[in-house]
Amino acid sequence: MxxxxxxxxxxxxxxxxxxxxxxxxxxxxxxxxxxxxxxxxxxxxxxxxxxxxxxxxxxxxxxxxxxxxxxxxxxxxxxxxxxxxxxxxxxxxxIKISRDIKRRGYLLYRASEDFAAKNGREPKVSELCELCSMSYDEVVTSMEAMLPPISLQERTGDEDSPSFEELIGVDTSEEMTDKLALSEALKKLPDDERKLIYLRYFRGMTQSESAKQLGLSQVKVSRREKKIIEKLRREMIV
Structure with missing residues (x-):
């Protein structure tokens, strides 16, 4: 029962x-x-x-x-x-994901959540490598493959906040094409920038929550986010 x-x-x-x-x-x-x-x-x-x-x-x-x-x-x-x-x-x-990557992604997700619950922060890639006995490439590849899909129209805050589509400034009449372009643009970001975007737009965290996870001030997160969004915008409209 x-x-x-x-x-x-x-x-x-x-x-x-x-x-x-x-x-x-x-x-x-x-x-x-x-x-x-x-x-x-x-x-x-x-x-x-x-x-x-x-x-x-x-x-x-x-x-x-x-x-x-x-x-x-x-x-x-x-x-x-x-x-x-x-x-x-x-x-x-x-995007077809192999069974092995799915398995590793599941293990990494669980290890990441357990680590965050115990330590109050997200684990570093090196820590996930040790926790899951995986190489750096295996961890990064699996994490990227298992990221939840993002809707370009989804808003991250209240109804007045801009969507990712509006921030980047792309035409999403063919959203699948734009998703591929976004995926490629994200891969070009340094790890710290990609993580900030992941927390804000894939995990739906506020700037304050993201700042706490990253060990930064809310002001610094806000400034960094604007620069990253501009970088993504340039990549996607080229």
Whole structure:
């Protein structure tokens, strides 16, 4: 029988860095992930891969759940798992990701979230290499391949904040082409600049939250972000 109170308690512990609580929570919700993944069968993907992607969505649900939502954890988890699978299937037709990269991406995502919960900051690439016994190239390649897709029209703050499309100043009438151009432009950024964009536009963090993760002031993040956006804009309109 589903125990919402127990799930919420496990979420609290997992956010505090309790890996056993995280494992128990993932284990208790395996059936939920599998049931959702099975809905997406018949679209050219193996069930095992769908379940693995669903597990990534479940982990995002664990770290993203807020009791103030006033809803059961399972309700939020269903939304996150379903969204992760839909994004994966949408993008997988554009960029095929090998099973090995998917596996490494899952391990890296989990290691990164565990590290952040314990240390209050995102791990460095070198730390992920050590934690996951991977080479630098394996870590970087897997992390880039598993980045969640960004919508160029999505806004990062309130309704008055500009979208990524508006910031960069590109025409997104052919959004798939623009996504490819954006992906190539992001790859050209130095690691620190790419991470700032990742936190702001892929993780949806505010400038203050990003500043805390990067160990910078909010003012410095704001200035740096403007320069990076301008750099991306130049790359994409060339």
């Amino acid at each position: 589903y125990d919402n109170a127990r799930n919420i308690e496990l979420v609290r512990l997992a956010k505090q860095g309790d890996t056993r609580a995280l494992d128990e929570l993932i284990g208790e919700n395996t059936g939920l992930v599998k049931s959702i993944a099975l809905r997406f069968q018949g679209r050219g993907q193996e069930t095992e891969d769908l379940i693995q992607i669903g597990n990534i969505g479940m982990m995002k649900a664990v770290y993203g759940f807020d009791e103030s939502f006033g809803t059961a954890f399972s309700t939020y988890a269903v939304h996150m798992v379903t969204g992760e699978l839909k994004r994966f299937l949408r993008d997988d037709g554009l």
